[in-house]
Amino acid sequence: MSDLFNYQNPAALIWAVPLLPLLGFLINGLFGKRLSLASSGGVASASVVGSFIIAASIFIYTLPNHDVVSNGYIWMGTGGFEIGFRLLVDHLSGLYMLIITGVASLIHIYSVGYMSHDESYARYFAYLNLFVFSMLMLVLGDSLVTLFLGWEGVGLCSYLLIGFWFKDRKNAIAGKKAFIANRVGDFGFMIGMFLLFWHFGSLSYSGLISHAADMASTDTTLLNAACICLFVGAAGKSAQIPLYVWLPDAMAGPTPVSALIHAATMVTAGIYMVARLNFVFVHAEVAMELIALIGGATALFAGTIGLVQRDIKKVLAYSTVSQLGFMFMAVGLGAFHVAVFHVFTHAFFKALLFLGSGSVIHSLEHSLGHGNPDSQDMWKMGGLKEKMPITMATMTIGALALSGVPLFSGFFSKDAILFTAFHRGDVLGYLIYGLGVAAAICTAFYSFRLIGLTFFGKWRGDEHAYAHADESPRSMTTPLIILSLFAIGAGYLWLPPAFGVHHPPFAEWLAPTWAAAQAALPDGNHFKFTTEHDVGAEWVNIIISSVIAVGVSVFAFMVYSKPEALGKLKKLAFSGEGDEVRMKPLYKLLLNKYYVDEIYEKTIIGPIRIASDVLFVVVDVIVIDLVCVNGTAMLVKASSDLGRRLQTGYVRHYLYAFAVGMVILSGLFLLIANQ
Amino acid sequence: MLDPRLILFFAAVLFSAGVYGVLSRRHLIMLLMSLELMLNAINIMLVTFSRYWAGRSAGLVGAHSGQFFTLMVMAVAAAEVGIGLAIIVAIYRRKHTADADAMTDLKN
Incomplete structure (x- = not known):
């Protein structure tokens, strides 16, 4: 017990961070049927908020450069092989821990309002708590094996929550699809893990990082193979080409789940894993180029699909895939810290956008009925700004951040990614930059298409639904407001050097995570962080992205918020008149x-x-x-x-056999003895 | 002195008669009697071996151990007959027969 209150070393306290949500899961899972909505949601929210408070206190403790390793035990040990079951809070996992518990707290509170009309709320909160527990195990584990434990755990929870309304067959199928696509990735991940173990004989981070110095001289074929396999796992979890297909379908789950799992936390696990193993990846040139290319391709590919989707959640889903592509672009270019920065800002504004869309859906479902696809169809919305001012304002902030409009958080992180590509200065760099800029154009366009169609213009759906549409309860709008503050402010932790900030707190904070890898890299390597800044080029880049973001956002907003412009738009997408209306090929392809x-x-x-x-x-x-x-x-x-047949059941027969055997044996004995 | 081979031959005949009785008779009491016959044939053999072949140098007990063994066998046989007859009586009460071939309760 004395350990628990030892402020000098909060090692024992770390366990409370994942175990509180687990406790919430057990309470809701075992006794949920007897709990009211308020107590069920209360238990779930309290456990996550408690976990957040403890996480924050540990985080503050680690601020002056202390890593904390919890007590633990040997989970598996045979001969030289040893896997510990321990938790590790260093700067990277500490940051993730805060994002997870923080965003999850808000989403739990939001869910109390959102799920108020659902009878299975206890099951919902149990799954959600189990997810938070698994996600925390994923980031806090001190070895790849513990990471894998959480990795599978979040996959399971994702499956359970996507298929939450399993009575509708299509939701159950979506859950299955997510699970299977993830299994394909997990297979690659496991092979990557085995390759690392085979060569380095360890799976704990401390064991692997002790080889950081001699990785430069390790067989690059092996490192490339291991890194590509690990990336397959990351592509499954973080929805990259070719395994991204599950994420858009994952929108079948309740909207807060989409916000928490399929936007803010679980899908960034792939980035976490690559960032965690940065000291391996920096030596795998081919794997890194592949990651960057796939990231760029995914960003643009998903972005173009997002342009034409009618379902409000589908737009956000493709946007998430696209943003994850941005993160992998940064990872592939060796800018792990920039990728993590984008994870950080994206977590807030994407959770905000999803929760905002949930607020709209929740409001329309009142009159349209639960599960009615019209409640998610943006072409049957419009003019909701009168009815839902808070949702409209916060979602607009989220869209501004997502589009990368200057001074909102997404601007700083996306700009840093584009600048990294631009600054690399070779063919790959410019290719990635081009893909990134094109994807950024799509991003700004679909963000404001969403805002324009949903909140502005004229209502295009069922009149009755519009009359009954109303602002969501305070338990739902409060998280929206808090998240919108972060969507504005999160970017200021890392202002670019062009703004005169040479020691941004965010980059400084994460620096120890990359120290070992950076020390092992020779000078002049692509992946070596530069200390000098080309302020001129940076300004050029900032101006280009600002013009794109603002220009495209304004254009999209003008087009989609005006009813008369929508008519003209239809001519772009459709050809023919009356009954012979046909979709034009490109529109059809994207749709x-x-x-x-x-x-x-x-x-x-x-x-x-x-x-x-x-x-x-x-x-x-x-x-x-x-x-x-x-x-x-x-x-x-x-x-x-x-x-x-041998067993007749007559004693006589057995005795016969006995006597005959006896005679034969004695005869043999006599024969042998006489020889 | 009587030729020991003659006595052993007699014991062998007695034993064979017992074996034949066990194999051919179906009545439980006849089986039991045949068993007694075999036991006593063995007893005769033991006494014969003891009398003609046991060395004098083996000491008092060693020299007579075959005869002691015979007494032991007789005691055990008496106990066996007691239990055996009791079982036969119990079976007869239950089945109204003492035919060994009728004892097929464990079959099938």
Whole structure:
């Protein structure tokens, strides 16, 4: 107990951070049916808020450069192999811990209002708490194995929450899709982990980082292979090409879940893992280039799909995929700190946007009925600013941050990513920069398309629904207001050098995380952080991105907030008159998400299904059922039928056998003895 | 002195008669009697071996151990007959027969 109150070393206290949500999960999971909505939500929120308070106190303790390792025990140990079960709070995991518990606290409180009409609220809060626990285990574990434990845990919770309304078959299918896509990634992740273990003989961060210095001389083929495998895992969890397909479908879950899991926290786990292993990745040049290219491609690809989606949550989902692409762009260019900065700012404004869309949906569902797709269709909204001023104001702030309008948080982080690409100065750098700028144009466009369609112009849906639309309760608007403050302010932790800030607190804070990798890199390496700043180039970059962000945002807003402009827009997307209205090919291509789902269906899922049918008939029915299982039974039956005849049940027969045996044995004995 | 081979031959005949009785008879009491016959054939053998082949140098107990063993076998046989007859009586009361072939309760 004395450890618990030892302010000099909060090691024992770390355990409380993940265990409080676990306790909340147990209470809600075991006794949830007997709890009222208020107490169920209260328990869940209190456990996460408590966890946040403890996390904040530990974070403050670690500020003056202390890492904290909790007490623990040896989880698996055989010979030289040892996996500890310990928690580690250093600057990277401490930051993640704060983001997770902070955003989760707000979303739990929001959920009390959002889920008030759902009967399974206890199950909902139990899953949500279990998710927070798993996510905290993911970031706080001190080895890749503990990370993997959390990694699988969040995958499970994501599956459970996407399929939360499982009575609708399409939600259950969406959950399954997420789980399977993640499993594909996990497989790669595991192989990457094994490769690292095979070569370095350790899976704990401290064990791996002790090899940081000699990684430069390690076989690069092995490092590239390991890093690519690990990135496959990250691509699954963080929704990158080709495994991104699950994230848009994940919107089948309740909206706060989308905000917490599929925007702010879980999907950034891939970035966390790569950032955590930065000292391995910096030596894997090929893997890094691949990551940067896939990140850039994903950012643009998802951004273009987001341009035409009608479903308000789908827009945000593709936006999330696109923003994750931005983060991987930064990671692939070696700017891990910039990627983590974008994770940080993105967590606030994307959670804000999702919660705002949830507020709209919640309000419309009152009259449209739960699960009515019209409550999410932006083309059947409009003019909601009169009805929901707080939601409108906060969501606009979120959209400004997302578009990268100057002085909002997204501007600083996105600008830093683009500048990193620009500054690299080779073909790859300019290619990534081009992809990034194009994706940024899409981002600004769909953000303000969303705002314009939802809150401005004329109502286009059911009149009755508009009359009943109303601002959400205070438990939902308060988190929106808090998040919007962060969406404005979070960026000021890292102002660019062009603003005269040479020691931004955020970058300084994370510096120890990269120290080992940076020390091992030779001078002149791509991935070495530079200390000199090209202020002129930076201003050019800032001006380009500002003009793009502001120009495109204003344009999109003008087009989509005016009813007469919408008519003209239709001509762009559709051709023909009356009954022969047809979608133009490009619009159709984008609306159908480049047919990726259909391509996967034809090329991967279809053949697997056929192969499974064949395997079912040949292997399962014929080989296993008929030959192995029933065959064994028949063989046993036939042979025991033979043996059964020996057992007549008459004592006399046994005695005969006994006597005959006796005679034979004595005869043999005499024969042998006489020789 | 009597030829020990003659006595052993007699014991072998007695034992074979017992084996034949056990194998051929179906009545439980006849089985029990045949068993007694076999036991006594063994007793005769033991006494014969003891009398003709046990060394004098083995001491008083060693020289007569075959005969002591015979007494032991007789005691055990008496106990066995007591229990055996009791079981037969119990079976007869239950099944109204003492035919060994009728004892097929464990079959099937």
